[in-house]
Every structure is written in C-alpha cells, then in structure tokens.
Amino acid sequence: MLYKKTDDTVLKLLEKISCGSISIELHDGRIFEFCAPQKGPSAKLRINTPDVLWNMAVGGDAAFARDYKAGKWDCEDIAVLVDFAFRNDKALGGLVGGSQIKRSLFWLAAQLKPNTRQRARSNIHAHYDLGNKFYSLWLDPTMTYSSAIFSGASDTLTQGQLAKYDRILDRLDGSPKDLLEIGCGWGGFAERAISDRDHRVTGLTISPAQAEYARTRLQPLGAQADIRLEDFRAPRRRFGSIVSIEMFEAVGERYWKTYFDSLKIQLDIGGKAVIQTIAIDDNHFESYRKGGDAIRDLIFPGGLLPSEKRLRDEVARAGFRICDIFRFGSNYAETLDRWLATFDRQRSEVEALGFDNGFIRLWRFYLASCSGAFRSGRTDVMQIEIQHAE
Structure with missing residues (x-):
C-alpha cells in the first residue's frame, strides 16, 4: 500500500x-x-x-x-x-x-568525516586504485580521465584530450618552464608538457597505482619528470607554473582555503596557474552541498563540486586574480558518452578482471548520469587561469 x-x-x-x-x-x-x-x-x-x-x-x-x-x-x-x-x-x-531527513544525515556525516590527508588517501584508493588495467580498457591511449576539448565530431578522443592539454599549455606560454601538476593522474599531461613544450614537471598524486604507472611512462624523459606520491598540502618550493586538472573536486569544501593558500605559497610572482574543474550551477549549489547524491555516496566519497561563484570567492580571498575562464560543458557530455560506449564494448574484459554485474551497472550509471548532468546544464567544466593579484 x-x-x-x-x-x-x-x-x-x-x-x-x-x-x-x-x-x-x-x-x-x-x-x-x-x-x-x-x-x-x-x-x-x-x-x-x-x-x-x-x-x-x-x-x-x-x-x-x-x-x-x-x-x-x-x-x-x-x-x-x-x-x-x-x-x-x-x-x-x-x-x-x-527526503529532508536523508539530506540532513548526509550533511552531518560529511561534517564528521573531513577530507584529512589520511581520509583523502583512502578515498582516492577506493576510486583510482581499481587497477590501471581497468581504466586502460575504456580510457583513450593517453590514459586521460578528464574532459576532452573537441573541435568537431570527427575528432578522436585522443585528439580531444591532447587539444585540452595544448590549450592549458598555450595559456602558460611565456611562463617559466618549472611546472607543478597537482593531481597528475597517469602522467598524460606531464608527458605532453615535457615532450611538446620542454617543461620540467613535478607531478603529485596520492594514488600508488597512478604513481607507479606515471613513473614508468615518463622514465624515458629523464630528469624533466618527477612524480611524487604526495598530498597537495605537503610543503614545497615555488614553481613558475601550476596546473591542476579535475583534482579540485576531490579536495572537500573544508580544505578549499588550504588548496588555494598552497597555490599562493608555491606559485612564483609573475607565474600562472590553470585549474580545470567541474562546477555545479550557482543556483543549485546550496541545496547540493547540504544534501547527498549518487556520485558522492557511491563513486567519489569526500568530494564536493564548487560553484563558479564559490570558486571566484576563493580565488579572490587567496590573493589571486582571474585572467581567463573557458567553459566547455558540452564537451564533457561527449567525452562521457565516448567513455561509456567503450566501457560497454569492453564489458567482457571488465568481467575478466573480476568485476561483477553490479559493479558494471553502477559504473554505467555513473558515466551516463554525469553526461546527463552536463547536457542539462546542471554541471559545467571550466579552465580558470589565475595569477597573483599584486
């Protein structure tokens, strides 16, 4: 009844x-x-x-x-x-x-479980250390797990991912070649920055699986690549450029200030930083942050999407100014659609790795629902270029 x-x-x-x-x-x-x-x-x-x-x-x-x-x-x-x-x-x-009760309980649980260094490592391990083989089955050959930028429907996913990397590097043109990448993933951006633009890249990740893969991948590039298994909060020297591609979403709201303060300390005067991040529509941010959702519950524990307004506020508070914002949400929908199509084609290979039907259905829901969010405009993805305000 x-x-x-x-x-x-x-x-x-x-x-x-x-x-x-x-x-x-x-x-x-x-x-x-x-x-x-x-x-x-x-x-x-x-x-x-x-x-x-x-x-x-x-x-x-x-x-x-x-x-x-x-x-x-x-x-x-x-x-x-x-x-x-x-x-x-x-x-x-x-x-x-x-229900309101469910949303309130989720908010309370989030307050009681801040994204400390130890919990951040645990959260990252739960998602990224499913195995490099798993991700290689449905990501493109660059092993890039972030939105591509397509110039047209005929672009391959690899072309779109390299175009994304190139746009970031173009924005850094003229900056010193000493670059810090916060959240280096499997080393795709670092490889492009070194081989195509002659940067020296220090890459940070807290995923052991990613660190091992990236080090092996970048070994032929010698001393220009330094991949470290470190949290972004660890103290470091200054760099001429800083890049962070879809890592900010995992930081957690309580540590947004810490994140931008660390950029402030580590970015050279006159240097540039480019942050690529997913953002939720300003009008829905408050209800989103106080409630729960499938992605935070089941896929990315500990994370929170910012709104563009909150990003602007954090940037200004830390003493930066925004030089450029580039939004390309429709490209993320296309990226996700292509990932899902490949994931479906590789289903038997995913099963061979030991993942059951429930896992596969959950990941199908994750990839497809994120595509729907970008299609609707509820979420967007942007590259934000910042410099010291003074």
Whole structure:
C-alpha cells in the first residue's frame, strides 16, 4: 500500500513537467506517458520491483543508483533520463535529492568525516586504485580521465584530450618552464608538457597505482619528470607554473582555503596557474552541498563540486586574480558518452578482471548520469587561469 501511494504521488508530479517527455512502465506492466509542451529529452524507464519509487523518494538519486546496480530498474539511455530529471526538477519537487531527513544525515556525516590527508588517501584508493588495467580498457591511449576539448565530431578522443592539454599549455606560454601538476593522474599531461613544450614537471598524486604507472611512462624523459606520491598540502618550493586538472573536486569544501593558500605559497610572482574543474550551477549549489547524491555516496566519497561563484570567492580571498575562464560543458557530455560506449564494448574484459554485474551497472550509471548532468546544464567544466593579484 505504501509503495502504491508513492507511485501515485510520483505520477502526479510527472503531470507537471515543463520540458520533454517520459514513458514509465511499472513493475505490474502498467505504462504511463507524460509529455510537456516544451520539447526536450525523451526518456523511457522500466521499473522491475515495487519499491523503486519509494526508495528514491526517501533516499534520492543515491538510492536510485543502488537500485539500478541491483537490477531493480532499466532504462534505454540513463543520460537522457537524468537530463530530463534535472530540466524538470521544479515539477519533481526535489525528488532527486531524497527526503529532508536523508539530506540532513548526509550533511552531518560529511561534517564528521573531513577530507584529512589520511581520509583523502583512502578515498582516492577506493576510486583510482581499481587497477590501471581497468581504466586502460575504456580510457583513450593517453590514459586521460578528464574532459576532452573537441573541435568537431570527427575528432578522436585522443585528439580531444591532447587539444585540452595544448590549450592549458598555450595559456602558460611565456611562463617559466618549472611546472607543478597537482593531481597528475597517469602522467598524460606531464608527458605532453615535457615532450611538446620542454617543461620540467613535478607531478603529485596520492594514488600508488597512478604513481607507479606515471613513473614508468615518463622514465624515458629523464630528469624533466618527477612524480611524487604526495598530498597537495605537503610543503614545497615555488614553481613558475601550476596546473591542476579535475583534482579540485576531490579536495572537500573544508580544505578549499588550504588548496588555494598552497597555490599562493608555491606559485612564483609573475607565474600562472590553470585549474580545470567541474562546477555545479550557482543556483543549485546550496541545496547540493547540504544534501547527498549518487556520485558522492557511491563513486567519489569526500568530494564536493564548487560553484563558479564559490570558486571566484576563493580565488579572490587567496590573493589571486582571474585572467581567463573557458567553459566547455558540452564537451564533457561527449567525452562521457565516448567513455561509456567503450566501457560497454569492453564489458567482457571488465568481467575478466573480476568485476561483477553490479559493479558494471553502477559504473554505467555513473558515466551516463554525469553526461546527463552536463547536457542539462546542471554541471559545467571550466579552465580558470589565475595569477597573483599584486
């Protein structure tokens, strides 16, 4: 009876959608279709068990993701479904975020578990140390796990990733060649910076698997590459340039000040820093930071996306000025779509590594739902170039 009441409530909410359309097949075979006056995403959802909508009403999209992992619902295109949900969030009445109790508990848990150095290492290990082989199955040959920049549909993913690296290096043109990369991943940017622009790169990571891979990869480049298994908070000397590509999202709000203060200390006077980061829409930041979501619950524990306004505030407080902002969210949707397509093609290889069906479904949800968030405009990705204000 409780599940049926929840189903009825959700179906009533869907009558108020303002954009796109959705077809829902309930577990008992009944099909409901809703179409808004304004064109938009056209989603299809098949619910396999009676508790799915109840779980989502209570636990938000994190519960929805867990139910997808368990096979309790299916969808032809999760990215389209998420795009639809975000474009109609007013009509859905906060359904994606779950109950107020759930949001409050998530916020309290986050306050009790700050992203200290030890916890940061644990969080990074949970995500990045799944194995270099796992990531190599669906990333492009540069092993780049961040948004590409495409000049056209014919660009390969590798071309897009190198174009992203080149844009950052172009912004650093004229700066000293001594470069610090905070969050160096598997060494793709460092390799490009050294081999193509003759930089000397000190790369930081707290993932042992990434550090080992990057050191082996960059060994032919000799002393120009120095990969360190260190946290960004460790004291260091000054550098002519600093680059940080999609690492800031993992820092945690409590340490945003520490992050920018460390940049202030380590960037030479006259030097430049370029930060590539995902950001959430300003209008939704407060509700997002106080609640939980599938990505923070299940994929990236300890992280938090900034809003552009909060980024600007942190930059100014630390004594920097913004020289340039480049936004390219649609490119991230395309990047994620390509990752997912390759992930699906490599499913048998992923299974051969020992990952089960639930893991594969969860990662499909992660990649596709992030694509939907970028399509809807709820999230964006940007490169921010900063210098000392004085």
